[in-house]
Amino acid sequence: MTEKEVRLFGSWASAFSLRVEWALKLKGIEYEFVNEDIPFNKSEELLRLNPVTKKIPVLVHNSKPLPESLVIIEYIDDTWTEGYLIMPKDPYEMAQARFWAKFAEDKCIPATFGVFLKEGEAQQKMLQEAREAFKTLEQALGSKNFFGGDQIGYLDLAIGWYAFWIPIYEEIESVSIVDNKNAPLLKAWFSKILDVDMIKTSLPPRDKVYEFSKHLQPHWRNASPLK
């Protein structure tokens, strides 16, 4: 049996591996998906492929491993240059997309996990931070349909999982992080991106993600989901 040229070590429950799958699908790249049992039972092969951070996703292309989802997405766009363009072509727009992706990673994600994992006053503080961060992020969307313009691009792939996962966290915690009052453009984008066929058909079952998140919540309270 020959190894497929492209393999992705990920997890059905991970938004970070899902965004890489989206990039592969946009490019029409065939790949083998290797599901890792995160966070407690990672395979020896994953730890061998990514000894530095030990995290999924890891893309293996022609036997060469590459970790870090956003780095992988750029690699995919740089390597399979035909077909769908993920990054903006214009250097300034490209830089803006990278800037906002970094802002989202630095501000929106920690605050969102903070809301999901903290309680009482600490949760309220994170909720305020999260709502401010999403309101700011919305500026990058402006009046466009997608962050990439008329079709989804790098930033949409980077943060597209918010549209699916945040409402789940909101439901579990009975809070509102992104709503029509606070970030109406972003909330409308949630609907638009979940309506893109490629996105819609690649999402894991909502009830399974809900159960998985609830199940991991006590563990994540001690060890951040980003570790």
Place this chain on the structure above:
Amino acid sequence: MTEKEVRLFGSWASAFSLRVEWALKLKGIEYEFVNEDIPFNKSEELLRLNPVTKKIPVLVHNSKPLPESLVIIEYIDDTWTEGYLIMPKDPYEMAQARFWAKFAEDKCIPATFGVFLKEGEAQQKMLQEAREAFKTLEQALGSKNFFGGDQIGYLDLAIGWYAFWIPIYEEIESVSIVDNKNAPLLKAWFSKILDVDMIKTSLPPRDKVYEFSKHLQPHWRNASPLK
């Protein structure tokens, strides 16, 4: 008086604006340097140019502002495509450089500031984390002279400031973070990169950086230098 095409809002005391200056110098780009009085007295113009994170550095190119030092370095390489190549050409090597830069930002920098800002047992814990992180980072260097190979590249620019700033923090705190026993290749690279003419001639005076760091230490203990 006409505005220069390229302006950099930075600070003589900031490693993050210095790495952008290095990229501009490698490309031979003329620029006007606008020194900001950080962290207490930032200009109205800076806050207007970067309302999102309010941080230096901000590159202004043809009146368009761009924050985030590593994003700016890639923008410079993508825009001025002639001359010195900062990013590796090969997509896999480029991705590796981005991966290690992210590792350095995520692991080496917070641990280093932890050593500089914490005390007692907490400092010892950060020291162990920092030493482990630098030992890991060293793997990206291997037997090469520079992370970029025979000449400095993206990763050298991203982390080159360690060679100048870390010994200053070590001296102030009487600790050893990067040394011949723990990370001999990285320590040797410290000497090599500080010996590159463009780097050597662009460093701020060591005694001024020493004083600035010591002066800001109590402030940073309450508000991280990354904020």
